[in-house]
Amino acid sequence: MGVSNPAPPSPTSLHRALGLSDDELDDIRKVLSREPNHLELALYAVMWSEHCSYKSSRLHLRRLPSKAAHVLVGPGEGAGVIDAGDGIGVAIRIESHNHPSAIEPYQGAATGVGGILRDVFSMGARPLAVMDPLFFGELDDARNRWLVEGVVSGISGYGNSVGVPTIGGELTFDQCYGANPLVNVLAVGALPTSRLALGVASGIGNYAVLLGSLTGRDGIGGVSVLASAGFSGEDGAASIDEAKRPSVQVGDPYEEKRLIEACLELLDHGYVVGIQDLGGAGLICATSETAAKGGVGMDVDVTAVPLRELGMQPFEVMTSESQERMLAIITPENLAAVNAVCDKWEVRATVVGHVVEPALMPDGSRVGLLRVREGFDGQVLGEVPASSLADEAPLYDRPRRRPRDLDAILADDPSDDEPVGDPHDDLAGLLVDTAWVSRQYDSQLFLNTVVGPGRDAALLRLAGPGLPPSRRGFAVSTDSNPRWCALDPRNATALTVAEGVANLACVGASAQAIVNCLNFGNPEHPEVMWQLSESIDGMAMACDALSLPVIGGNVSLYNESGGRDIDPTPVVGSLGVVASLVAPPPGWNWRAGDAVVLVGHREAAGGRAFPLGGSRWATRRGRRGGRLAEFDASRLRATFDFVTGEVAAVCAGEPSDLTAVHDVSGGGLAVALAEMAAATTLGVSVDELEGHGELFAEFPGRFVMATSDAGALVARAQAAGVPVSVLGVVGGTRLRLGTLVDLDVREMADQRASALERALRRD
Amino acid sequence: MNHSVIVEVTLRRGIADPQGATIERALPALGFTGVHSMRAGKLFRFDVEAADAEEARATAQSLAQRLLSNPVIEDAHVRVEEVRPA
Amino acid sequence: MNHSVIVEVTLRRGIADPQGATIERALPALGFTGVHSMRAGKLFRFDVEAADAEEARATAQSLAQRLLSNPVIEDAHVRVEEVRPA
């Protein structure tokens, strides 16, 4: 299939139609020392978009700590990688697929899974697990129910079929996500450290081979406008050819499955010099980034790219976001061997690029040029410095402003509210089992899943095809709290990091690193930029205090609808390692007669003993103001270390009196106790509680533990300098919490189990 | 009156159809040559109680758009087939 | 000559159709009344190179029986639509 000639020089309005500002056009002119042509303008437009260049957030992201001795690869590659021991690296990455999911929930979510997996196996890691933090509007709206069902079945349809277990996630409902749901996807993979691969092009004369699907007009964002500009003359934005509308991408998990197997086999054989996935901005992104990283030039032959549709323009070929494609850099000698592996897996492989010498500039410097050509020896359709696309995008320090009404909101504290109403209703409304979601996901493939969805963190054996033998395990948790973040994004994000570490501690894993997905509103609103900056500072503070590197992330901005921004929603994915995993952790399985103890400070750090600001309890009552607990690093560290050690001993098969562990998180102590009772249908009786505040206040750093020997556990906690108090004894069929709650456990458990499905089915 | 309706839902032109493509790739091995442009879609048959075919078509059209397809990626085509007393 | 073919695959009578039943159950809540006997099926469109419509139909029929449907639970119906030069 042929490509047509480059379009004539751009009309002045074209760059704006493509989403480039006048200043950005000037920057391009400076880089090129001439006017860009249509194709070049299109390449800059996609590469300098917010999505690809992080132009509003890059300045702030630099404040996050990303280094540690065990970090093999930090931010900037497909995924971050840590050394997990035993010669095994663990790769992790999180990304958002919010906007596509809002219009086609099934395919939007499905292609989100596909994209994040490619990030992980582009590092040479076999994808072992997916998690899916999801945020929707309230379920009384039919469209939101349609979105939930579509998104969940999309993740299920793609993840199960591609053969990667989905082991957990988040599920949050709030009116602020009504028109703008958030669909984040996290993936973890593991590799023999010797197979680590990077997205770098090197070796003059090497080939860039495009692997996988045909290229169609998928997801050609604002650039689609260019098409009509190219054909319909003067005003680029005036008429959009219907046929060239950006089209929704459709996922093909079967292609991806074969692509995973083929790529890992290529890497095992050592046939690959560098490899990168094709994500946003497609081929132009993969070619310019690999060339820029290698300091080389690259010639790309647009006519070589296998196409799905007739009549595609060069800019469409270069920027298409067709799914299930990878770019591998190989030596010419290995081409036949690469083709043989690809044939076996029925994966298309086409040489589309040549690595070339950096060009000699008039000033004597050498610059790697990305050249788009019609045939390797044919006409040059566009020619730009590769690094100008990849690394030299504009950087904005957008105005920031603390919301003017924030003080009033903070002062309106629900902690002072009289607990009118029925605490049973309050508790029942907070108990929602997410099993309706997670049972639609294969959570067990590879025989690694020791703790699957529905508990605290997920815990998996660190094992998989092609990995060296190991007794280790790894744990993953995703956490977020937009209600907190709306009040105090700095402290809230720090506390969210702490929640993640607490969840890992519950399965005996010590936290090694985090990744983040920063879902925020419109960065052109100074309040949103303030939230983003505060949130990043809070994350940095917590990570410094807990010695956690941030090894990757993703920023999703412009999450708004009708001019209203979503509540700030930083999602933290945390990764931990268990040194010896030969027995399951205690989980929530307390037994009759066990003592139930609260480990950690009973009262929050900061102003109030039992803060209800931003709690689920308050939100249910329509109260969205108030103050949060403070992040107290030394308290948290001591408690986390103690709990992690206690549970890790159980995982290692050591004798222990510990029978159950659960951290106190969303919904507070009442919800934690109710969840444990529901899991076992065994009740508990707790006498002394400080009223509804202690039942429903939310602040991390507290754990409910059950033990067959309270004296021993209390002694160990005290020796570690961690506060501990005995709450009560397990037994009977009722959940009794002070004088406020007295419920039949079985009934409560049934209600909790069916709550989500009832809300979705409206009965 | 009962109108028997058929709604055909197919992916819009330009939208990738992995299912159709996979079926097409399997054909040569089965000895089918000369078969191409395979596209997979969905089919719904149902009865609509309506005074006349036009009313039935309108109901079916609305159902097709709102529930049976997502216009962002799919086209829906409605056919009113036969009429039987309700 | 290219013959454009449509194959409709529907569940055999007597075989339960949970998808059709689920859609039908959802209808009243969406304001659709008088719609019933909903059955869900599949649709395949493809081109067959053949000398004439009969040959095209025979190829499509065989494809429909051998691959596109599972005769244990499904019926397949073949329609040759239009003819275009190959």
Place this chain on the structure above:
Amino acid sequence: MTRVAVVVFPGSNCEYDVMSAMAQLGASAELVFHSATTLGDVDGVILPGGFAHGDYLRPGAIARFSPVMTAVSDFAAAGGAVLGVCNGFQVLTEAGLLPGALQKNRGLTFLCQPTTLVVSSTRSVLTRAATPGQELVIPINHFSGAYTCDDETYASLVRHDQIVLRYRDNPNGSRDDIAAVSNEAGNVVGLMPHPERAMSTLLGSADGRVLLEGFLGLGVGAGAGRGGGVGAQ
């Protein structure tokens, strides 16, 4: 039985899990790619779970035409022990090696959850080491697992004692709670649950062992079931 072929279609994904279960039981298992025309010198064949050819069209619909399936049919016809797990079961029904078909689950969602199975026949190569009425906790993991057949086929299944396992609490709408069926001879079995996922208490259950041990002819007393000597070729 100690040598087992594990058939890999493009899109299969439980092959490594089955391999590891086989290794745990001391059998030597080898992956056989779908394009192979022979199975090699083996005593049994397993078609693992996954999504052969993406499950596009229908689960198993394209896979059954793979070259290796001719060898599998011949092996089965000669009395060899053949096991299809989940997607493998779907392939065996599409290939006509087992009666009936597997339809979408009643609730129209994928289901990954533990189920309790009741052994209803011990005449098959899968259940020959189990006892009738024995309950086993084994997870399911499928979208299309509702066993379907016409009345005539059903009567014949009952008459020939081909219903191998039933769900205690039917999760997917299968006819008569059927979770596994065999052919008339009992040497070809398909089941929707995943016994290889129930091999260790670390992962929740070890109840799959009795099935896979039986398949390998381990723990089968002389004269019980069809015995271990069903290997062909």
